[in-house]
Amino acid sequence: MASAPAPTVEPDGAEEPQPLVKGTVKRLLGWIIPANFSIFVIWGAVPAVLLQLQITGIDPANKVANITIVATIGAFASMIAQPLAGMLSDRTRSRFGRRAGWMVGGVLIGGLALVGMALANTIVQIAIAWTIVQIAYNFAQGPLSAILPDRVPRAARGTFAALAGMGAMLGALGGQVIGSALSSTIPAAYMLLAGLALVVTVLFVVFNPDHSSKEQVNPPFSLGAFLRTFWVNPVANPDFFWAFTGRLLLYTGYFAVAGFQLLILADYIGLGEKGATSAIPVFGLLSLVGMIGAMVISGPLSDKVGRRKIFVFGSSVLVGIGLIVPLVMPTYEGWMIFTLVSGIGFGMFQSVDQALMSEVLPSKDSFAKDLGVINIAATLPQTLAPAVGGAIVLAFGGYAALFPVAIVLSILGAFAVWPIKAVK
Template identity: 65%
Template sequence: MTTPSEPTLATQPEAQPGAPMTENTFIATAAGNDDPPAPIKGLRRLLWWIVPANLGIFLIWGAVPGILLPAQITEFDEPNKVVNLLIVTTIGSFASILAQPIAGQLSDRTRSRFGRRAPWIVLGSLAGGLALTGLAFADSLVGMVIAWTLVQISYNFAQGPLSAVMPDRVPLARRGTFAALSGIGLMVGALGGSIIGSMFLNSIAAGYIIFAVISLVTLTLFVIFNPDHSSVRIQPEPFRLVDFLRTFWVNPVKHPDFFWAFTGRLLLYTGYFAVTGYQFFILTDYLGVEDPATVIPILGLLSLVGILISTIISGPLSDRIGRRKPFIFGSSVFVGLAMIIPMVSPTIEAWMLMTFISGFGFGMFQAVDTALMSQVLPSAKSFAKDLGVVNIAATLPQTLAPAVAGGIVLGVGYIGLFPVGIVLSILGAFAVWPIKSSR
């Protein structure tokens, strides 16, 4: 039984105007465009620690699906590599689509003295590391499908609660900066993963295990050095099966800003990954690069330079001027127009130029889109669940893009990927303009 000194989600009174909001009051009454209680160890520490935390996860997303997994599949059955990669990535990505909202639902309801997010961040990274180790020793298509699916599920159980840290603990006025630092960790991880991953093309199993260890260490340290408010005295609302089945649905009529933010991210990610997700095969089969390992590190560095420049500028600048949408629009235009270059000039030099420009655009997007997303969340009671739904817009393209791109490649060749990427990226820009909760 709950005593008067133990407020619940249902009974917690609203905060008085001008009074600091407590953790319980915040969860009971706030939405994404409300300021949360201050972090226990301070905001500056949290701002900087999000970089290695995201780095630990996105090194894996950069190294495995784009570099190590295609190489492993090529060694297993080179004549059927495109079809096999399509099978493995499609099943794995579908699992990730289901995993992150479910992880968010569980995280939102977790009662722990370490808070609602920390247990899942650590356990997800531990389970993911074990799954990566299994993938390292998989010697059949079925084994690779099972192991990669478990990798996707496990790391999404860590990534979903980690993404809820922004609306949980970061004030509105600093979310652009936080998103920029988060984006640096994300993109440096993704690109660094591709660079480092290319160094393990001759020892794929060792690469998997090293990335697993890095992720577990960085995420555990993030939790240790950035403790959250206890959630022991926060009583979740009663579980109802109907509510659980609604996990994957946010009413677009009731929450139109959420719908448009989701749509914009979905379109741009699908356009981007339809092209970049096939980089390994584009290099070998479209551009005629005999040894991709010699150029992938260079491409990663070019993209990283573009991303860092735009990310460092865009996030803090969006905080300063109080606007997010112009940056989203500009990033989508950069990504879309960059894809024209290799379409008209199928050379490695053209691909390098595209990599830099699209990296600049995608860095701008990552620096601002995360902050915009945090402001359209309906309720603090379900931040992690709703962000899990939002992140479907990032993970669903990993399902759609290989399927769509694989069909295009098999039908008309790699040249057909670029017009699709251009159109989807630019449509993603226009989708953010109807959003009213952010300028």
């Protein structure tokens, strides 16, 4: 069997990936949107809407505490799952490549767990099923995120990151719309989401095959080395550390508010549960307008000017500014302004952040594992948002306390990317 062509090494030492097995980079660019959408729509619909409504329906008097507990358990499972999935896929030897089996297996098991949530009628059952959902879909998402450094040339990574971010945000915000629309039929919503992720992921793998990894030689496994990946070393890998920190701070700030949107609208803005559920699709679509516009412009522009940090910095500042509005204007109109401004900022961030991350990874031999660690900074805040928000609300006795915390975190996230040296 002929050996694969050697990767191209650029002047700065970074390696270009092997040529694609099938199709073109443009085809891969197109497929990443539905692939990311099919997974992130679950993160948008379930923790932000369906899970909160399901738990509220079982025990309305203790909804904040119960949501906080369930979200916390699931989030910590998610934190462990992505790096583990990345490590396993990095070391997988298969004729279908390193990632495909984990992606398909993850969405299959995750779909079964969503069916379990549809049948659950106690808080304990929901907590167990949601934890399995978190683990399984992170086993799909971790290897999927490695597609960028695995297969995309560096010159196209800003565009790819913009499209990947667009799929993710379309999913996250579209999930809120779908969750709200199907709030009266929560079991059917879970089954629809499970089926969508399974079908789209299988099609992605079929139409975008990877190089065989059967001949891959893996270094000896070290449990200690794997456990150390959860510690992002600021001395050994300062750029990786600052990129991780910036993403973690911004995501936590944004999703501490956005992920708790249903109860904020119901209780803080004063719309009530029914009014809040009806309003979420309106705000979701408004946010999408801002995000898509920012992504379409920022990603390609970042490739053109060869800079990433200024876009990440500006996006974090915009999100922080947007968060000020509902604090001083707790009205329907104030939430509309927040949604649009933060949507523009978050869209700008999504369009270039993944490209920046791909250029600060510590090792070319462990893309998925390292991206799994990086992705903790994205998925953990999204899934932990109800827990973070709930803890703040319980501690300070009101929703207004969420906004100052989120503003500070977002601004700190902006400054965290400035020390990165490997990326302009």
